[in-house]
Amino acid sequence: MRITVDYGLCDGLGQCALVAPEVFALDDDEQLVVAPDPAPELAGKVAAAARACPVRAISVEGA
Amino acid sequence: MVGAGLAGVRACESLRARGFGGTLTVVSDEPDLPYDRPPLTKQVVAGTLTEADIRLAGAEDFGARWIRGTAAVGLDRVRRRVRLAGGAELPYDGLVLATGAQARPWPGQVPAGVLTVRGLADVRALRAAVGGGAREVVIVGAGFVGVELASSLVGLGLGVRVTLVEPFRRPLRALGGTVPDVVAAAARRAGVGLRLGTAVSGFRTAGERVAGVVPADGSDLPAELVVVAIGMVPATGWLAGAGLALPSGRVHCDARLFARTAAADGTAGAVDPRIVVAGDVAWCEAVRSADGPVPLEHWSNAAAQGELAAGNLLAGPAAADGYEHVPSFWTSAFGLRIKSVGLPGTGGRVVAEEGEPGSEKVVEAHYRDGRLVGAVSVNLGKRLVEYARRLQEERDRPEPAGDGRIPMPVAE
Numbered sequence: 001m002r003i004t005v006d007y008g009l010c011d012g013l014g015q016c017a018l019v020a021p022e023v024f025a026l027d028d029d030e031q032l033v034v035a036p037d038p039a040p041e042l043a044g045k046v047a048a049a050a051r052a053c054p055v056r057a058i059s060v061e062g063a
Numbered sequence: 064m065v066g067a068g069l070a071g072v073r074a075c076e077s078l079r080a081r082g083f084g085g086t087l088t089v090v091s092d093e094p095d096l097p098y099d100r101p102p103l104t105k106q107v108v109a110g111t112l113t114e115a116d117i118r119l120a121g122a123e124d125f126g127a128r129w130i131r132g133t134a135a136v137g138l139d140r141v142r143r144r145v146r147l148a149g150g151a152e153l154p155y156d157g158l159v160l161a162t163g164a165q166a167r168p169w170p171g172q173v174p175a176g177v178l179t180v181r182g183l184a185d186v187r188a189l190r191a192a193v194g195g196g197a198r199e200v201v202i203v204g205a206g207f208v209g210v211e212l213a214s215s216l217v218g219l220g221l222g223v224r225v226t227l228v229e230p231f232r233r234p235l236r237a238l239g240g241t242v243p244d245v246v247a248a249a250a251r252r253a254g255v256g257l258r259l260g261t262a263v264s265g266f267r268t269a270g271e272r273v274a275g276v277v278p279a280d281g282s283d284l285p286a287e288l289v290v291v292a293i294g295m296v297p298a299t300g301w302l303a304g305a306g307l308a309l310p311s312g313r314v315h316c317d318a319r320l321f322a323r324t325a326a327a328d329g330t331a332g333a334v335d336p337r338i339v340v341a342g343d344v345a346w347c348e349a350v351r352s353a354d355g356p357v358p359l360e361h362w363s364n365a366a367a368q369g370e371l372a373a374g375n376l377l378a379g380p381a382a383a384d385g386y387e388h389v390p391s392f393w394t395s396a397f398g399l400r401i402k403s404v405g406l407p408g409t410g411g412r413v414v415a416e417e418g419e420p421g422s423e424k425v426v427e428a429h430y431r432d433g434r435l436v437g438a439v440s441v442n443l444g445k446r447l448v449e450y451a452r453r454l455q456e457e458r459d460r461p462e463p464a465g466d467g468r469i470p471m472p473v474a475e
């Protein structure tokens with residue numbers, strides 16, 4: 001699974017982290033951090049996190 | 064599909080993603096293609112995002128038949144028809160109610176130059192007024208729409224003077240705790256004239272146009288442009304007489320988002336298995352505080368309900384999934400990034416659990432009878448994940464019998 005975040009769009013709203021905290025988190029400055037190589041069984045959660053992004057900054061391939 | 068805001072668009076996406084191959088008709092009273100609302104009062108007023116940037120769907124999407132600029136004006140559930148302005152009728156096998164809400168209008172006549180803000184057309188008018196030279200703006204109501212607008216307008220760098228008038232003592236008071244005071248201080252620092260504890264009694268005019276706002280204390284606030292931001296009203300006027308239960312004007316739906324019919328005694332009755340509800344218009348039994356269902360006016364709720372409502376409509380009530388959602392919301396103004404999870408407004412005790420209360424980096428947890436009901440962060444959003452997890456655990460914990468349940472007739 002390959003996750004790409006468009007940091008030009010990402011606004012650090014953190015909705016993805018609420019849906020898939022195993023993979024997405026905000027740092028101290030509310031910038032998005034993505035865990036490398038998420039386990040394949042998280043694919044459904046990652047897809048839901050991408051759908052929960054208000055600015056559609058997350059794309060997922062190979063899930 | 065009646066209504067093509069976020070909930071409607073997500074429902075369309077979900078219908079097609081689940082293989083629905085039938086005819087999909089989308090009715091919207093707005094002439095514009097669907098767009099996203101949160102950026103309206105933030106980046107669109109600020110001029111950093113354009114209308115094209117916030118589009119949610121195009122006319123070619125979902126293989127749908129779009130009817131735009133036409134309102135649904137009636138629903139006949141027995142004949143399964145939606146009546147449109149102009150008299151046309153649309154038959155349906157399944158119906159998604161996603162008409163959202165409208166800005167609450169000022170109670171009474173308003174002169175030219177007084178606006179409300181809910182949609183793109185309103186923001187165009189606001190931008191046109193400022194572009195046309197309006198520099199004296201009074202915003203009535205310090206909820207999130209009023210506060211975001213105040214921030215965006217003073218941030219334009221055009222010398223727009225903004226006065227924010229609010230009858231309660233604190234802006235964004237629904238957030239509770241110390242966050243409203245932090246917002247008030249930041250607004251003042253940004254140059255906003257904050258008139259808290261001040262009710263507005265009416266408007267002063269010069270000719271046809273507004274010239275000032277008149278607070279109840281008899282003073283006068285000069286205004287070339289006034290924005291009334293006093294909340295919203297669900298868009299269900301067209302459902303009067305349809306036989307659906309409409310508590311506080313919203314469409315009552317069960318935990319699977321099926322609309323409840325109105326029983327003879329006026330209470331909520333059986334569900335209509337052909338009608339689902341999503342977004343700001345919904346009053347869903349699965350979203351509740353200890354006192355009963357709570358309406359949500361949040362982006363994340365509209366997205367999640369739209370998706371689930373469509374799936375459940377295809378599945379039918381017996382095979383439908385329950386709505387399981389931890390509410391979440393964000394707003395930003397004056398450099399403060401504010402986020403919430405749960406229902407902070409329903410708590411009694413507020414505890415700052417990280418950062419200094421009253422500072423611009425804080426997390427406040429809201430408790431009711433010892434149970435976590437919500438949390439609010441300022442510039443510390445990373446902490447909310449933990450609270451969302453705890454709220455989910457609270458939700459999954461069985462409620463003590465008799466605790467806040469509303470009496471409800473059994474569904475068919």
Ligand SMILES: Cc1cc2nc3c(=O)[nH]c(=O)nc-3n(C[C@H](O)[C@H](O)[C@H](O)COP(=O)(O)OP(=O)(O)OC[C@H]3O[C@@H](n4cnc5c(N)ncnc54)[C@H](O)[C@@H]3O)c2cc1C
Nearest residue numbers: 066068069070092100101134135162163342343360361362
């Ligand atoms: C200015 C603004 C800023 C916001 N900012 C945030 C934010 O920062 N964070 C957050 O979480 N939430 C925010 N929200 C809330 C969020 O945008 C809403 O919860 C969301 O838009 C609800 O979507 P909806 O599809 O239910 O309703 P709506 O977006 O209201 O869409 C309903 C659609 O139905 C149409 N309609 C109504 N009646 C009829 C009829 N009779 N016939 C046909 N069509 C009809 C309406 O015109 C509208 O197009 C904001 C809202 C606004 C207005």
